[in-house]
Amino acid sequence: MRIVPRSLTIAFFLSLGLVAQAEEVQPYPACTQGPSDPVASGARAAFEAGQASFNENDYPRAILYWEDAFRRDCTATGLLLNLARVYELNGQKKQAVVALETFLQREPNTGEKAQINRRIDALKKPLEAEPIPTASAAPTTSAPPP
Numbered sequence: 302m303r304i305v306p307r308s309l310t311i312a313f314f315l316s317l318g319l320v321a322q323a324e325e326v327q328p329y330p331a332c333t334q335g336p337s338d339p340v341a342s343g344a345r346a347a348f349e350a351g352q353a354s355f356n357e358n359d360y361p362r363a364i365l366y367w368e369d370a371f372r373r374d375c376t377a378t379g380l381l382l383n384l385a386r387v388y389e390l391n392g393q394k395k396q397a398v399v400a401l402e403t404f405l406q407r408e409p410n411t412g413e414k415a416q417i418n419r420r421i422d423a424l425k426k427p428l429e430a431e432p433i434p435t436a437s438a439a440p441t442t443s444a445p446p447p
Contacts, residue, residue, distance in 0.1 A: 326395045329403045332375035344374035351383075360391040378407045385420075394424045 336344060351366030364387055371380045381404035388397035401421050405414060 326399055328399060329371070329375070329381075332407065335376045336374040340373050344370045344377065347373065348377075348380065351387075355383075355387055360387050363387045364391060378404055381407075389424065394428055398424050398428075 347366045347370035351363045351370060354360075354363035354366060364384070367380055367384050367387065371377060371384065374380075381400045385397040385400035385404070388394070388400060398421055401417050401424075405411070405417055411417070
């Protein structure tokens with residue numbers, strides 16, 4: 302039987318988004334240029350893979366694919382709306398807010414502005430009620446069996 306180090310196992314599941322952890326919010330970098338044709342093709346393929354994962358309710362995998370698609374083609378701002386929805390469904394409301402706010406920054410003249418602002422407010426409301434973690438809380442550890 303082959304034994305896999307625990308750190309590798311945890312890293313694998315973290316990469317898939319399958320291990321619960323504190324929500325880490327990542328801003329989207331500035332979009333300074335459009336994609337070349339090969340990069341745009343890769344973005345389309347990643348989008349389609351993400352769409353298939355989303356349709357199968359595999360939200361962590363959809364996030365991976367759609368984030369990759371947006372990284373490849375940051376001019377596809379509509380992807381931010383998809384990302385906001387999948388983050389919300391995956392319980393990552395803070396990142397959903399970041400995606401929606403980034404969309405509004407990049408598409409200030411959108412006709413959906415009022416609707417998106419209401420959605421941002423609805424996502425932020427429960428976040429304001431969440432308790433703030435304290436640094437004094439000691440992590441719980443369990444002793445190995447004797």
